[in-house]
Amino acid sequence: MLLLNENAGKNIRIVSVSDDLNKLYKVLDVRSLTSDTYILRLERKNLKFIAGQHVRVRIPDHQQFRLYSIYSGENDPYIDLLIKEVPTGVYSPLLRNKKRGDLLEVKGPSGSFTLNPQYLKSERFLFVATGTGISPFHSYILSYPDFNYHILHGVRYAFEAYENHVYPEGKLTICTSGDDKGHFHGRVTRYLEERINSTDYLVYLCGNSNMINDAIDILKSKGFKNDQLFIESYF
Ligand SMILES: Cc1cc2nc3c(=O)[nH]c(=O)nc-3n(C[C@H](O)[C@H](O)[C@H](O)COP(=O)(O)OP(=O)(O)OC[C@H]3O[C@@H](n4cnc5c(N)ncnc54)[C@H](O)[C@@H]3O)c2cc1C
Numbered sequence: 001m002l003l004l005n006e007n008a009g010k011n012i013r014i015v016s017v018s019d020d021l022n023k024l025y026k027v028l029d030v031r032s033l034t035s036d037t038y039i040l041r042l043e044r045k046n047l048k049f050i051a052g053q054h055v056r057v058r059i060p061d062h063q064q065f066r067l068y069s070i071y072s073g074e075n076d077p078y079i080d081l082l083i084k085e086v087p088t089g090v091y092s093p094l095l096r097n098k099k100r101g102d103l104l105e106v107k108g109p110s111g112s113f114t115l116n117p118q119y120l121k122s123e124r125f126l127f128v129a130t131g132t133g134i135s136p137f138h139s140y141i142l143s144y145p146d147f148n149y150h151i152l153h154g155v156r157y158a159f160e161a162y163e164n165h166v167y168p169e170g171k172l173t174i175c176t177s178g179d180d181k182g183h184f185h186g187r188v189t190r191y192l193e194e195r196i197n198s199t200d201y202l203v204y205l206c207g208n209s210n211m212i213n214d215a216i217d218i219l220k221s222k223g224f225k226n227d228q229l230f231i232e233s234y235f
Pocket residue numbers: 054066067068069070081082083084085086088089090091092093131132133135232233234235
């Protein structure tokens with residue numbers, strides 16, 4: 001069944017009722033990881049995605065939407081999103097209050113912050129995240145368990161290094177700026193400055209744009225080329 005919608009004349013968009021229903025996903029669970037970070041679990045339906053992609057989430061009847069990287073693996077029977085509640089934010093507090101059975105509009109997936117399967121066997125990857133920027137890396141690791149990577153996770157306090165038991169021994173370096181209870185006391189950028197002495201990596205950077213910009217400057221000063229650097233900026 002077809003309905004005409006929006007802007008009669010120019011830019012006519014034709015949508016079907018079944019298309020709109022297909023975009024509505026049930027909330028399965030909202031699970032807190034820390035006081036300000038939670039996992040929003042949605043039904044999987046038939047959403048296909050490549051690890052590293054994001055979805056566009058809208059609360060029905062809300063005018064705005066937000067983008068979230070997919071935290072779960074390609075073969076998981078649900079879609080997990082790792083979300084930081086920004087106290088002054090519009091969406092992240094609302095999503096935290098969702099209950100099992102509530103509906104959210106989910107569109108996508110989109111994005112090309114993905115790993116080229118050709119390189120998985122041959123390349124060494126360095127994943128650099130701040131906060132919830134670890135989400136796409138978590139999805140890579142669940143989706144492709146056997147490849148050569150190391151993760152730097154920048155958080156203020158070590159307890160904010162979400163679900164670090166998932167990463168095999170030696171694969172994760174928690175960089176803490178607010179305490180010395182991680183593996184490295186300092187920001188991820190300081191780790192890059194002090195500890196990365198080889199350019200033999202493809203580097204993926206995700207999270208806060210200030211970190212990404214600073215990290216790119218550091219990596220380029222060490223000889224990394226543009227085609228070795230991949231970025232996903234959240235804010
Ligand atoms: C491609 C893409 C993928 C994203 N994936 C994720 C994700 O997996 N998890 C996630 O939590 N967010 C993610 N974001 C950010 C997300 O889309 C929202 O911006 C965020 O949830 C804040 O929305 P809000 O409405 O609560 O706050 P807003 O009212 O939109 O913004 C308030 C302020 O919050 C700050 N802010 C935004 N995001 C964060 C954050 N993660 N941590 C700290 N401060 C922030 C910004 O300074 C912003 O100006 C992603 C953004 C992009 C572009």
